[in-house]
Amino acid sequence: MFxxxxxxxxxxIAVRVIRALRRFGIRSVAVYSDADADALHVRLADEAVRIGPASARESYLSVERIIEAALASGAQAVHPGYGFLAENAEFARACEKAGLVFIGPPADAIEAMGDKIRAKLTVAAAGVPVVPGRTEVGMTDDDLVAAAAEIGFPVLLKPSAGGGGKGMRLVESEGGLREAIESARREARGSFGDDALLIERFIGNPRHIEIQVLADAHGGVVHLGERECSLQRRHQKIIEEAPSPLVTPEMRDAMGTAAVEAARSVGYVGAGTVEFIVDGASGDYFFMEMNTRLQVEHPVTELVTGVDLVEWQLRVASGEPLGFASVELTGHAVEARVYAEDPARGFLPTGGTVLALHEPSDVRVDSALRVGLTVGSDYDPMLAKVIAHGATREEALRRLDAALGRMVLLGVTTNIPFLRALLVDPDVRAGALDTGLVERKLESLVRHDVPDEVLAAAALERQLSLGGGDDPWAGSGGWRVGEHAWTRWLIDGVEVRVRGDEVAIADNEPFRLAVARVGDRLIVGGRSYAIYRDGDVLWLGRDxxxxxxxxxRPSEVAASGVVAGGGPVTSPMPGTVLVARVPQGSHVTAGQALFVVEAMKMEHTVTSPVAGVLTEVHVQAGQQVALDQPLAVVVPHEE
Structure with a gap:
């Protein structure tokens, strides 16, 4: 061992690997960019080495800087985690050339499976079923258009390099095909440095099921059962579980055998995942791709098999043979990914500083969160994973929902409420899953409202924090001889009036709520809230x-001045302006694309809200922008 x-x-993932190394008594070396100088993985490691500025291309994606850091620290091996350089064959070769053990598969296997076109041809030759489509090397835009006509719509465009849904586009008709090809190539080029695309038949109502494999350097290959990953948004997994409620023992054996053959076909060594798309009606399965690394969702496999995948990555990389030929699945495990994103705004990335944090202790939490952490737009928006195990699927789902309800994360908008809504959805509880479920039910899963009791809690806390004790001149509540007066507040634009323990919201009748502060909690009407005040912004957390x-105060609110839907066009997320399409002074139509903003490898097109004139343009391509920062001003034609 190293x-x-x-x-x-x-x-x-860096925290996860550091803790595994600690169990073996292995010294851990972290690397960090300027954006991560005070990150949790830096604090936990035995040693940490700066590798560059916040830009991933100049830090975590720099092969040269990673190798330099490894050699300077005396490391014997490099664990790539997932993402960044984990599936980069040149990085694996650079490690070998520098005398470092790459804790992953051989470079040739990464190369074979990293190119989706080559991967499909390779596994098909080994007898593994593949999705019908065109997988030729070097297809032009015209080739892709012709292929779509042959296959028939809908079709799926996929980057030949990379994964995680980046650059993937579902195209329903010929009308949007060329624009989708342009967008997919641009995103693939930005994410993977390669804009080659392939095209496949889109299988309606599919299930996404993957098989975990382990292989040693002595010819041993074993599968560890399947994971169901059908709950997705924008082709990105949200909730994963093991085993799948669809898969029978016979189907598991067949898919497991196919996955083992796929791994053998490229001389695979280490931990990897073979992903299949499954027709939920017929049970037919097709190879999609092989991820030549540890997966984000690996904890669910660990919990149902008792196999520590990072431990076996280390053992295999140090030359040990696998000590087993099969595994037994025990119970059920479900994982939820906590993202810095706002489901109510189309899952756009968010950001901010973690002001208050409580992570549940009775389930597994893989996290790098800490109070004071700044969540920016430089990297992927996933913050943590919460994983629950139970004797049955129902128990695991129930335990995970309860754990998410106890999680407190103030300062950054996350998808936790959305995850809880998804976990109690009747179809999810019944195991009737497919990759389109989230999109079909999105409106019912996303909550836009602020409950009246929350508005009341905010107003009462404000009164409590500004209270003047027994001195009437120091109080904030207003008073007159014989009685208290009402104090009016605007809470997120809603008028809330407070008088003592009475609260009235908008024009509704007043009601009474007892309020008290106990440590860092606010108790209002018997409900307990986590609380953090940041100037005039109050963060409240519950369930x-x-x-x-x-x-x-209403008197401080100025008129907006925005008429007929015109006015400022703002950025929907913090990020970088990739494209500024229309110059100042141009006449634009409603819905016309004005800008493309990118953050955390996600592109979002900003359109004009109305037909009018672009009287002001405040940004240009390459400029960093904040959430809701004005990009331009559109004046409607009527004005």
Missing amino acids: DVVLIANRGE GRAWALTET
């Missing part, structure tokens, strides 16, 4: 939800 291992990654409420 003495020193460098982790070429960040966030929760896994978090509200950032802006408090203003």
Whole structure:
């Protein structure tokens, strides 16, 4: 076994690997960019080496800087985690050339499976079923258009390099095909440095099921059962579980055998995942791709098999043979990914500083969160994973939902309420899953409202925090001889009036709520809220939800001046302006694309809200922008 291992990654996976190394008594070396100088993985590692500025291309994606850090620290091996350089064949070769053990598969296997076109041809030759489509090398835009006509719509465009849904586009008709090809190539080029695309038949109502494999350097290959990963948004997994409620023992054996053959076909060594798309009606399965690394969702496999995958990555990389030929699945495990994103705004990335944090202790939490952590737009928005195990699927789902309800994360808007809504959905509880379920039910899963009791809690806390004790001149509540007066607040634009323990919201009748502060909690009407005040913004957290409420006295609110839907066009997320399509002074139509903003490898097109004239343009391509920052001003034609 190794003495020193460098982790070429960040966030929760770096923390996960550091803790595994600690169990073996192996010295851990972290790497960090300027954005991560005070990150949790840096604090936990035995040693940490700076590798560059916040830009991933100049830090976590720099092969040269990672290798330099490994050699300078005396590391004997490098664990790539997932993402960044984990599936980069040149990085694996660079490690070997520098005398470092790459804790992953051989470079040739990464190369074979990293190119989806080559991968499909390779596994098909080994007898593994593949999705019908065109997988030729070097297809032009015209070739893709012609292929789509042959296959028939809908079709799926996929980057030949990379994964995680980046650059993937579902195209329903010929009309949007060329624009989708342009967008997919641009995103693939930005994410993977390669804009080659392939095209496949889109299988309606599919299930996404993957098989975990382990292989040693002595010819041993074993599968560890399947994971169901059908709950997705934008082709990105949200909730994963093991085993799948669809898969029978016979189907598991057949898919497991196919996965083992796929791994053998490229001389695979280490931990890897073979992904299949499954027709939920017929049970037919097709190879999609092989991820030549540890998966984000690996904890669910660990919990049902008792196999520590990071431990076996280390053992295999140090030359040990696998000590088993099969595994037994025990119970059920479900994982939820906590993202810095706002489901109510189309899952756009968010950001901010973690102001208050409580992670549940009775389930597994893989996390790099800490109070004071700044969540920016430089990297992937996943913050943590919460994983529950139970004797049955129902128990695991129930335990995970309860754990998410106890999680407190103030300062950054997350998808936790959405995850809880998804976990109690009747179809999810019944195991009737497919990759389109989230999109079909999105409106019912996303909550836009701020409950009246939360508005009341914010107003009462404001009164409590500004209270003047027994001195009437120091109080904030207003008073007159014989009785208290009402104090009016605007809480997120809603008028809330407070008088003592009475609260009235808008024009509704007043009601009474007892309020008290106990440590860092606010108790209002018997409900307990986590609380953090940041100037005029009050964060309240309860049942896994978090509200950032802006408090203003009505007299301080100015008229907006925005008429007929015109006015400022703002950025929907913090990020970088990739494209500024229309110059100042141009006439634009409603819905016309004005800008493309990118953050955390996600592109979003900003359109004009109305037909009018672009009287002001405040940004240009390459410029960093904040959430809701004005990009331009559109004046409607009527004005």
